[in-house]
Amino acid sequence: MARVGVFTCFCGANIADFVDVPRVVEETRKIREVRCSIEYKYMCSDPGQQMIRDAIVQQRLTSVVVAACSPRMHEKTFRKALSDAGMNPYLLEVANIREHSSWVHQKDKKAATDKAIDLIRMAVAKSIANEQLYEISVPVTKRALVIGGGIAGIQAALDIADARIPVTLVEKSPSIGGRMAQLDETFPTLDCSQCILTPKMVDVASHPYIELIPYSEVIELDGFVGNYKAKIRKKASYVNFANCTGCGACWQKCPVKVPNEYNMNIDKRKAIYTPFPQAVPNKPVIDAAHCTMLLKGKCGICAKVCEKGAIDFKMQDEIIEREIGAVVVATGYDLWDPKPYEEYGVGRYKDIITSLEFERMVSANGPTGGVPQRPSDGKVPKTVVFIKCIGSRDEAKGIEYCSKICCMYTAKHAILLHHKVHDSHAYIFYMDIRAAGKGYEEFVKKAQVDTAATYLRGRVSKIYKKGDKLMVRGEDAQIGQLVEVEADLVVLATAIIAPKDNPNLARLLGISYDKYGYLSEAHPKLRPVETAKAGIFLAGCTQAPKDIPDTVAQASACAAKVCGLFSGDTMKKDPMVSKVNTEFCSGCQNCVTVCPYGAIVTEEIPMGHGSKEMRVVSKVNEGVCQGCGSCVAICRSMAINLSGFTDPQIINEIVAI
Amino acid sequence: METEVKETKGQVVSAENPGIVAPADWQPVIMGILCNWCSYAGSDLTGTSRIQYPPNIRIIRVPCSSRVDPWFIIKSLQTSADGVLISGCHPGDCHYISGNYYARRRFLVTKKLLNFVGYHENRIQFSWVSAAEGPKFAKVVAKVTEDIKKLGPLHKYKKENLK
Amino acid sequence: MKKLTYFPGCSAHGTSEEFDHTLKLVMKTLDVEMEEIPDWNCCGATSAHVMTENLAYALPLRNLVLAEKFTGNIMGIACASCYSRMKTTKVHMDENPELAKKINSTIIQEGNYTGRVEVKSMLQYCYEDIGLETIKSKVTKSLAGLKVACYYGCLLTRPKGITKFDSPEYPVSMDQIMEALGAEAVEFDFKTECCGASFSISDTEIVESLTGKILEVAKESGAHLIVVACPLCQSNLDMRQPDIEKHQGKSFRLPVMYLTQLMALAFGYPESDMRLKKHIVPVEEALSNIGKIQEPPPKVTKTKKAVSAESEVE
Amino acid sequence: MLTLGLEEKNTFLEAINKKSGANVLECYQCGKCASTCPVSDFMEFRPRVIMQMIKLGMKEEVCMTDSIWFCLTCSACSGRCPREIDIPAVMEAIRHLTIEENYHPKSKKVKDIRKFHEIFLDMIKRYGRNYELRMMAEFNIRTRNLFKDMHLAPKALLKGKIPLGHESTKSAKAIRKMYEMAEKLEKSK
Numbered sequence A: 001m002a003r004v005g006v007f008t009c010f011c012g013a014n015i016a017d018f019v020d021v022p023r024v025v026e027e028t029r030k031i032r033e034v035r036c037s038i039e040y041k042y043m044c045s046d047p048g049q050q051m052i053r054d055a056i057v058q059q060r061l062t063s064v065v066v067a068a069c070s071p072r073m074h075e076k077t078f079r080k081a082l083s084d085a086g087m088n089p090y091l092l093e094v095a096n097i098r099e100h101s102s103w104v105h106q107k108d109k110k111a112a113t114d115k116a117i118d119l120i121r122m123a124v125a126k127s128i129a130n131e132q133l134y135e136i137s138v139p140v141t142k143r144a145l146v147i148g149g150g151i152a153g154i155q156a157a158l159d160i161a162d163a164r165i166p167v168t169l170v171e172k173s174p175s176i177g178g179r180m181a182q183l184d185e186t187f188p189t190l191d192c193s194q195c196i197l198t199p200k201m202v203d204v205a206s207h208p209y210i211e212l213i214p215y216s217e218v219i220e221l222d223g224f225v226g227n228y229k230a231k232i233r234k235k236a237s238y239v240n241f242a243n244c245t246g247c248g249a250c251w252q253k254c255p256v257k258v259p260n261e262y263n264m265n266i267d268k269r270k271a272i273y274t275p276f277p278q279a280v281p282n283k284p285v286i287d288a289a290h291c292t293m294l295l296k297g298k299c300g301i302c303a304k305v306c307e308k309g310a311i312d313f314k315m316q317d318e319i320i321e322r323e324i325g326a327v328v329v330a331t332g333y334d335l336w337d338p339k340p341y342e343e344y345g346v347g348r349y350k351d352i353i354t355s356l357e358f359e360r361m362v363s364a365n366g367p368t369g370g371v372p373q374r375p376s377d378g379k380v381p382k383t384v385v386f387i388k389c390i391g392s393r394d395e396a397k398g399i400e401y402c403s404k405i406c407c408m409y410t411a412k413h414a415i416l417l418h419h420k421v422h423d424s425h426a427y428i429f430y431m432d433i434r435a436a437g438k439g440y441e442e443f444v445k446k447a448q449v450d451t452a453a454t455y456l457r458g459r460v461s462k463i464y465k466k467g468d469k470l471m472v473r474g475e476d477a478q479i480g481q482l483v484e485v486e487a488d489l490v491v492l493a494t495a496i497i498a499p500k501d502n503p504n505l506a507r508l509l510g511i512s513y514d515k516y517g518y519l520s521e522a523h524p525k526l527r528p529v530e531t532a533k534a535g536i537f538l539a540g541c542t543q544a545p546k547d548i549p550d551t552v553a554q555a556s557a558c559a560a561k562v563c564g565l566f567s568g569d570t571m572k573k574d575p576m577v578s579k580v581n582t583e584f585c586s587g588c589q590n591c592v593t594v595c596p597y598g599a600i601v602t603e604e605i606p607m608g609h610g611s612k613e614m615r616v617v618s619k620v621n622e623g624v625c626q627g628c629g630s631c632v633a634i635c636r637s638m639a640i641n642l643s644g645f646t647d648p649q650i651i652n653e654i655v656a657i
Numbered sequence B: 001m002e003t004e005v006k007e008t009k010g011q012v013v014s015a016e017n018p019g020i021v022a023p024a025d026w027q028p029v030i031m032g033i034l035c036n037w038c039s040y041a042g043s044d045l046t047g048t049s050r051i052q053y054p055p056n057i058r059i060i061r062v063p064c065s066s067r068v069d070p071w072f073i074i075k076s077l078q079t080s081a082d083g084v085l086i087s088g089c090h091p092g093d094c095h096y097i098s099g100n101y102y103a104r105r106r107f108l109v110t111k112k113l114l115n116f117v118g119y120h121e122n123r124i125q126f127s128w129v130s131a132a133e134g135p136k137f138a139k140v141v142a143k144v145t146e147d148i149k150k151l152g153p154l155h156k157y158k159k160e161n162l163k
Numbered sequence C: 001m002k003k004l005t006y007f008p009g010c011s012a013h014g015t016s017e018e019f020d021h022t023l024k025l026v027m028k029t030l031d032v033e034m035e036e037i038p039d040w041n042c043c044g045a046t047s048a049h050v051m052t053e054n055l056a057y058a059l060p061l062r063n064l065v066l067a068e069k070f071t072g073n074i075m076g077i078a079c080a081s082c083y084s085r086m087k088t089t090k091v092h093m094d095e096n097p098e099l100a101k102k103i104n105s106t107i108i109q110e111g112n113y114t115g116r117v118e119v120k121s122m123l124q125y126c127y128e129d130i131g132l133e134t135i136k137s138k139v140t141k142s143l144a145g146l147k148v149a150c151y152y153g154c155l156l157t158r159p160k161g162i163t164k165f166d167s168p169e170y171p172v173s174m175d176q177i178m179e180a181l182g183a184e185a186v187e188f189d190f191k192t193e194c195c196g197a198s199f200s201i202s203d204t205e206i207v208e209s210l211t212g213k214i215l216e217v218a219k220e221s222g223a224h225l226i227v228v229a230c231p232l233c234q235s236n237l238d239m240r241q242p243d244i245e246k247h248q249g250k251s252f253r254l255p256v257m258y259l260t261q262l263m264a265l266a267f268g269y270p271e272s273d274m275r276l277k278k279h280i281v282p283v284e285e286a287l288s289n290i291g292k293i294q295e296p297p298p299k300v301t302k303t304k305k306a307v308s309a310e311s312e313v314e
Numbered sequence D: 001m002l003t004l005g006l007e008e009k010n011t012f013l014e015a016i017n018k019k020s021g022a023n024v025l026e027c028y029q030c031g032k033c034a035s036t037c038p039v040s041d042f043m044e045f046r047p048r049v050i051m052q053m054i055k056l057g058m059k060e061e062v063c064m065t066d067s068i069w070f071c072l073t074c075s076a077c078s079g080r081c082p083r084e085i086d087i088p089a090v091m092e093a094i095r096h097l098t099i100e101e102n103y104h105p106k107s108k109k110v111k112d113i114r115k116f117h118e119i120f121l122d123m124i125k126r127y128g129r130n131y132e133l134r135m136m137a138e139f140n141i142r143t144r145n146l147f148k149d150m151h152l153a154p155k156a157l158l159k160g161k162i163p164l165g166h167e168s169t170k171s172a173k174a175i176r177k178m179y180e181m182a183e184k185l186e187k188s189k
């Protein structure tokens, strides 16, 4: 037989003035399981708590009901009082007779008192079905995995490593650096991208707590928060990095020329290459898709010139396994292909380029030595038309959203054009100027006033060729007239899109992504760096388009989250998690689909009754479960229950009145 | 189905079953099942703001509206309550990402089923109340109480049995 | 006794003779000795600066040079338009001494500009150099009962960078002077809206539309009359009122009086000295409100309505 | 259709910026000036549009529009412009440019306005001061609008509003000399 103690609080006058506490005590004492019913002025005060502790011991209580303020206020306080008296803290129930009765029915003392009594009845009934629960403690492996080595991944890795937590940084391409390595000067301060990025890249390479695995990809992730196991495929580079000194003899002699992705295919690289001179690691890889030795068994020049004997044509992909506790995903972005803009003659006219191509042209280390050139004839353009929102905010041809950064980099491009070609003029077709950021509006003003870039409000309708010029037709809504600009070069600010690979990656990590392919955060406002899966975090453009300041801020936030997670040897968790009773589980897996956190996995257990056959049942990973209870409600076999809110507990509450 | 409560000889009659009557001063009991993060917090705010509402509701706290098993609703109507109010976070605001979407779907099905077996649809209501919507919670409770009063009692002499 | 170098402007000796006259009465009471520059010339008004650059500076500059021959440190100007030209020229000349020298030496032969003399409108002079307290102390016949809408026009307070006086959007100096005289200055949203005076002769359609709007808002504000401190404003609002009423089918009957006329009245000068006959819209009826204390408007209905609207929402 | 990008310098913009001391490039087309301007409703191109047209180098259109002559130099717009652009100075710069370069808008209204200013300046040249009745009469005669506002005159005369005589400064001579010097200075530029 349960022995319940009821402790009713006056809360000074807060409760006592509107609820007849003595009657409450008298009525609740009559409940069968109630051993003692006590009132006190301030239950949360020390003497109040002492009364509870004393009663627990003296009356050998099996559960405790405190009738006072909202459990959201003092549940923790009273739980602690229970533990102090040697009782399991989860045997507490709180009847909320202040927020739910004395404060909201101040005109009807009888009704408020009746209600208070009912609320206590419910709490008593529930408490009888309470079970002893224990905080869950999950061991953590203190190593982080960072996927993607753009500025986001670099920043996150450095911040985590600086806290002396080992990091494994996995980068798909031969070098870290990402898109930022392709940029010239960066808004809003116009500092040189390489100057601020390369020191960080070098830090990554030399950091004692960072293990950089370039030219590789994560192919599997198992486990749960604090206890993940990752499989990484390291692609064959055909160069033994341990021997290679990065001397460059190989790529100077290699006869095969391949379009150079780093320079947006404006010039060529070799089949054995480092993507750019400041690459980290600064060791070449052989592009197996183009190397004639690997394709046809002919050549091998690089191997011959390499004095270190670093070339190894027999090298195979390698699978590396790492145990880690948390993951930061920072796979960045791609750029939208403007081909659907047929009315602009995209693909037909050479002198229409994308913004990133322009960025490479004006870069000092770019293919044209920092001076923009017309791809058609190599002439330096004088009149350059920039068109914004290409593919962005265009439901018909591209995507619905705003890419967020193109307004700013277009303003930057107008300024850079002016710096590089003094007698040039920039015309910018735009729909809006989105410059919300520190110093951003001021930066746009610089483009408009100092650079005298002409902003024309309207989308371009058509581009056609006239002699060696491109005629760009649009409307200037500001004067309400049609305009045509005779352009030497047209630059398209193409939309930022999610990496093609994101859905695959999301599936293998067990996280979700939105309809555009961006990885989804747990809450758009309050948990913008976490995913719904505990221990997996997002940084940079892989979550949504953003500029470098925002990217770096999010990356550092990820690092803080990781460090927080790793702050103890184990993680403590609320015990309010679901449990599967495998005896009843029919293996329908409805719970698996419904769980928003992917906390439920399946396992095979013997059929029982001596049978050798196996059956599939669900299993909740309590490290991952957040305790929402969706699975409990969906389970037809009533095989799952959520501790603290079990069916018997709630049914008891319902039938108590 | 009748929606207005009939009063005959100082008694109120159930909308569903003319055999169920209660004294004229009868007060309905409403079972309120609220999610911890939004609606329960909202109802706490109603209290801290001292906004007054009818005392007929009895509140049960659950982590998320998706925890609400249809069984809870049925059991409530069978044993103790004349009406049920389920309240959770606004769409898109669920603390557990998407729980309230499941809850909403499940709730609609349950409501149809109960309606089919003869309960008036107003006996089972659903609302979205956020942690900031103290005044809204009071309004919702007042409305549900009003609706249920119109429908009359659901249990023969229930209150009398208990007391 | 204070000394003030006085620049009356063309209209003070023409259309706005009543302004000039009452101004002199007021200044006498206030112990100010006005020394009129005998040989002043027209400031060029709108026309000069619309058409040419150098002349637009030279015409006012000559007056500034002449003013320096007097002992007073302030040049008080009756007309807002003259004030604007004179002050703009002064500010530009002071900011750009080279330009001043060029224009001074090539166009004007009558002396060298030093910039010693400050330029103020008569409103500004009354407000800043005489002060509300002194004005109040001279009142012998309070204007209580009279409700006035103070109209400043565009040039007395604008552009801010030039005039550096009161607010360009909602000035209060004239309102405060009126209150010092005992009158009630009503809330008036069109205090500095332009009346289009410079088109007075060339484009009457524009003027009537702009002036009509000002009169409408003044009427709406509950004023008995409009007070101005500029001859151009006065003649536009007053002389054109019958035409506007005819063309727009409205009735304003709003007399337009000079600040100084009302000051003189409050200082005890007889009505006969105000030259009221010169007004196109008769002023007598409006002035008859002086001394009549108005019942407070019945505010009850308004509040009642607000409450009922609220309860409807509930 | 307006064609841009002819690799020509926007000399119009430069000239206006120089003359006015304002920087038209600072205008970000918010339109506050246009909704402030008391004569916007009478303008073909409101002040904001004029600003953009200057940026686009549309000299012919800007110099030929009536709108610039409607500007009253009331400074209401510049008082509210968030970028603190001296719009009346820009308007004035355009007017001066049109006079210097002999642009003659065809509209009667603009002709009237210009005539008015000419007569006014002429009056000062002759008398040193403005002589209002004469001014009105001359304006009406020279714009062939003989009876315009004439209905106002008798009333004004009767009321003593418009004096019949006129005064002139003793140094009307000096003023005439100033006109000559100013013209010389204008031409010397």
Ligand SMILES: Cc1cc2nc3c(=O)[nH]c(=O)nc-3n(C[C@H](O)[C@H](O)[C@H](O)COP(=O)(O)OP(=O)(O)OC[C@H]3O[C@@H](n4cnc5c(N)ncnc54)[C@H](O)[C@@H]3O)c2cc1C
Residues within 6 Å of the ligand: A147, A148, A149, A150, A151, A152, A153, A170, A171, A172, A173, A175, A176, A177, A178, A179, A180, A183, A185, A186, A187, A188, A216, A217, A218, A330, A331, A332, A333, A355, A356, A359, A405, A409, A412, A499, A501, A505, A539, A540, A541, A542, A546, A547, A548, A549, A551
């Ligand atoms: C034309 C242009 C100009 C710009 N100018 C500016 C500017 O001036 N100022 C500014 O603040 N911002 C600018 N930006 C924006 C800036 O480029 C981004 O904010 C920044 O690069 C985002 O960094 P990131 O690390 O998120 O992504 P990325 O730079 O794209 O890095 C992602 C990295 O992840 C790697 N990766 C991808 N998938 C995988 C995988 N599955 N496994 C392992 N590795 C993977 C990629 O190889 C890459 O190295 C500009 C952008 C463009 C297009």
Ligand SMILES: Cc1cc2nc3c(=O)[nH]c(=O)nc-3n(C[C@H](O)[C@H](O)[C@H](O)COP(=O)(O)OP(=O)(O)OC[C@H]3O[C@@H](n4cnc5c(N)ncnc54)[C@H](O)[C@@H]3O)c2cc1C
Residues within 6 Å of the ligand: A525
């Ligand atoms: C009208 C409006 C609507 C908005 N709507 C949205 C919206 O819909 N969605 C959205 O995402 N964002 C919205 N925002 C933005 C949102 O309010 C901010 O992003 C957010 O509140 C910023 O939080 P904060 O902590 O930086 O600053 P604050 O909320 O300002 O907090 C700063 C705190 O610091 C305290 N403090 C200040 N100085 C000191 C000191 N010297 N010592 C100690 N304490 C100090 C202050 O008292 C305050 O408590 C809105 C903003 C406004 C104005």
Ligand code: SF4
Residues within 6 Å of the ligand: A009, A010, A011, A012, A014, A041, A042, A043, A044, A045, A068, A069, A070, A073, A074, A098
């Ligand atoms: S326990 Fe809650 S209700 Fe009781 S005194 Fe403390 S705050 Fe008040």
Ligand code: SF4
Residues within 6 Å of the ligand: A239, A243, A244, A245, A246, A247, A248, A249, A250, A251, A284, A305, A306, A307, A308, A309, A310, A311
């Ligand atoms: S030649 Fe050999 S050592 Fe030199 S970069 Fe190539 S692989 Fe490395």
Ligand code: SF4
Residues within 6 Å of the ligand: A250, A253, A254, A255, A256, A271, A272, A286, A287, A290, A291, A292, A293, A294, A298, A299, A300, A301, A302, A303
């Ligand atoms: S073997 Fe391949 S990588 Fe080496 S030089 Fe030949 S083509 Fe180039």
Ligand code: SF4
Residues within 6 Å of the ligand: A388, A389, A390, A392, A393, A401, A402, A403, A404, A405, A406, A407, A408, A432, A433, A434, A493
């Ligand atoms: S940032 Fe600017 S250019 Fe880019 S999509 Fe948004 S509005 Fe268009």
Ligand code: SF4
Residues within 6 Å of the ligand: A577, A578, A594, A595, A596, A597, A598, A599, A600, A620, A624, A625, A626, A627, A628, A629, A630, A631, A632, A642
């Ligand atoms: S309670 Fe929620 S989080 Fe936990 S297993 Fe069930 S559905 Fe998943």
Ligand code: SF4
Residues within 6 Å of the ligand: C080, C081, C152, C153, C154, C155, C156, C193, C194, C195, C196, C197, C198, C230, C231, C232, C233, C234, C236, D072, D074
């Ligand atoms: S309001 Fe009229 S008269 Fe007065 S200053 Fe302006 S334009 Fe001139």
Ligand code: SF4
Residues within 6 Å of the ligand: D026, D027, D028, D029, D030, D031, D032, D033, D034, D047, D048, D051, D080, D081, D082, D083, D084, D085, D087
């Ligand atoms: S108010 Fe100023 S910024 Fe705005 S449109 Fe006019 S001139 Fe341009």
Ligand code: SF4
Residues within 6 Å of the ligand: D036, D037, D038, D039, D040, D047, D070, D071, D072, D073, D074, D075, D076, D077, D078, D087, D088, D091
């Ligand atoms: S100064 Fe000219 S453009 Fe500006 S508001 Fe006045 S009339 Fe209009």
